[in-house]
Amino acid sequence: MAHRTLRRVLLAWLAVAGCAVQAQEAARFDWFDYRGHDAAFEQPLKPSEYRNPVLAGFYPDPGAVRVGDRYYLVNSSFSYFPGLPVSESRDLVHWRTIGHVISRPSQMDFDGQGISRGLFAPTIAYHDGLFYVVNTNIDGGGNFVVTAKDPAGPWSDPTWLRGLDDAIDPSLFFDADGRAYLLNNGPPPGTPRYEGHRAIWMQQFDLATLQPIGPRKVLLDGGVDIRKQPIWIEGPHLYRRHGWYYLSCAEGGTGPQHSQVILRSRSPWGPYTPWQGNPILTQRDLPDDRAEPVINAGHAELLEAPDGQWWALFLASRGYGRTHFNTGRETWLLPVRWQDGWPQILPHGQAIPRVVAGPTDMQRDATQAPMSGNFEWRDDFDRATLDSAWMSLRNASEGWADLAASPGWLTLHPHSDGLDSLHTPAFLARRQQHLAFDASTLLQVPAHSGTAAGLAAFQNETHWYFLGVRRTGAQAEVFLERRDGDATRVVGRATVSPGKAMQLRIAGDGGRYSFAYDADGKGWRWLRRDDDATFLSTDVAGGFLGAVLGPYARIEAAQQPGG
Incomplete structure (x- = not known):
């Protein structure tokens, strides 16, 4: 336990020191939106019936x-x-x-x-x-x-x-x-x-x-x-x-x-x-x-x-x-x-x-959302505490997920632990509940180099996507990282002239995921479409989990190499 405590103290010190020099280490997200549209959930229900899974x-x-x-x-x-x-x-x-x-x-x-x-x-x-x-x-x-x-x-x-x-x-x-x-x-x-x-x-x-x-x-x-x-x-x-x-x-x-x-x-x-x-x-x-x-x-x-x-x-x-x-x-x-x-x-x-006939005391004409069925789930980050749907990897390191620093925004204070670590990256995770889904967010573009922020789709430490944005001088780079084993590769990138905010989107359909951005409010531009995402399946990645999605930010020692 002593080495973990020392490590956290050092990380906290480094984060404080870094924030004093670079304000961009605070990544801010205005909202997160998740929508499911599975064909199987479109089957009509009688008032006495419910949908599986519950x-x-x-x-x-x-x-x-x-x-x-x-x-x-x-x-x-x-x-x-x-x-x-x-x-x-x-x-x-x-x-x-x-x-x-x-x-x-x-x-x-x-x-x-x-x-x-x-x-x-x-x-x-x-x-x-x-x-x-x-x-x-x-x-x-x-x-x-x-x-x-x-x-x-x-x-x-x-x-x-x-x-x-x-x-x-x-x-x-x-x-x-x-x-x-x-x-x-x-x-x-x-x-x-x-x-x-x-x-x-x-x-x-x-x-x-x-x-x-x-x-x-x-x-x-x-x-x-x-x-x-x-x-x-x-x-x-x-x-x-x-x-x-x-x-x-x-x-x-x-x-x-x-x-x-x-x-x-x-x-x-x-x-x-x-x-x-x-x-x-x-x-x-x-x-x-x-x-x-x-x-x-x-x-x-x-x-x-x-x-x-x-x-x-x-x-x-x-x-x-x-x-x-x-x-x-x-x-x-x-x-x-x-x-x-x-x-x-x-x-x-x-x-x-x-579709199954329900219990005799089942609520009638009531949606099963947000636990089942097709629905939209949105978090505007306008409450004092995080919604119960959010999870973090391993432990809730105090302070890195902040709703008070900029009311109405989620502020992530990133650190060097990434999605491939066995510690706690600055990543808020929400379950993927549909085979066909859309997840999107609006975030502030980092003001300086050294911070990357965006959306992650995560299965485990060696199987994930990161759709991110980083500052490169007066421009910004939107990039897509894919880790499907021992190595991380950049499989898409685009240089944009951003405003202060940008939208990012991950859309899934079975084993195909697509990734898009909107840097100027003129609509979605696809960075990569129909990428083979079967590596996020539990039977491929191993373990016992399902995929999760959410806002993620990290400190970058240097700009990531191309793939």
Whole structure:
């Protein structure tokens, strides 16, 4: 921690010193506009229907709980800050973000972690007036629990869980007798038989100390049929219904082979018997060349509504080109049908529907924006605090994103950390929620050389675009950088005679992105059209994220070379 503190002090000193010499190091943005226009979202809806996904874009690994007439949902955020968004709904369809579990830099430090590390697969539970979130910081301390009386926050500082080395995906189950149990994915007993061989473990949980106690026991080794060498049994949830305990888990990895399986027992400790018709949800048995494929389906949370109907929130992705998905893993909703004492989400061989009949208490004639459907989202930066949709990479370094310096503008105080670093560049990120979208901004052109500002489309440290502008004497240069691996290349540039402000635009359509600028108010000029952006797809770039977009600024030691 000492070296990180020293580094931040030095960076802060350098930033202050630089600002004293060069005022251009403050990059200012007047507004940011995002518009989605997916063809699949244009399908007409009846008043009783809703659209899938219910949370579009990078909202993976849903964990949820119902308390009275409200539902609360948490999603993975990996190394983004603030971490673990909390969403609220009255009907499982229309959601709004009400806070974040990790909202203070003092709670957790992601500095130095890759963007697909950090916080994996949270779950949320409620018991006796208190909300619990259990989660894993994969490279920063392991498993932990936080609590809150109000799901909107504030949430407590983490209590780190002992004795769970190499464990991930923890979840809590509260039984009718008041006992609490902690489940997790972990290595199997002894030596793994094959790559991806994991197990589901359970241990009693002490609510007074917030620690697991007593012996740990394997509830499920490998998966529903160890003879088939199933991989990555994970995301365990335990439910009780009609005297049965149901163990629901993801199986097959989080890619195209993903699925959800179900087992049951008369005791929480097992033994657990799998349903003969498993899996209860998958899309891996559908043709690869189907139109508008929904892929990666699994990691489900089962919920009972007040009317007794059961529902499943789960992750899936909207693909293009068979396996590409720039929008990441999203949150979807389907009804659950109970038959012969077993829950079933979707029959084998059936495609996940985009339009579904909603719950009986669903809001009628209400838009699902800004979580799903086609919509426009605009931030004029005219509020005292940033909108909850904005995220930063790793930590919120105090002061670099400023709404007070120039009211009505977003001021970014850039530093030398770039999008390729493992620290915190001056980049505000918003999820890409549509396959077809437009993102644009108006910014002040830097007054002097040494600062570049503009829009970034970011997947991870080695896969991103930067559409920027920098001063070159009396002129300005608009440029497009592309990083799709180990090297960064300039793939477009234009010299312009700017006014004080300029508009920049990124337009996406599946795996093709286009980049434009308006330097004089006379309309858009395309710097590069239909660039192959499939490298921003998760299956190409690797990791677990979806693409994000937003304002970005950096200090430049020297003008960037051409490509």
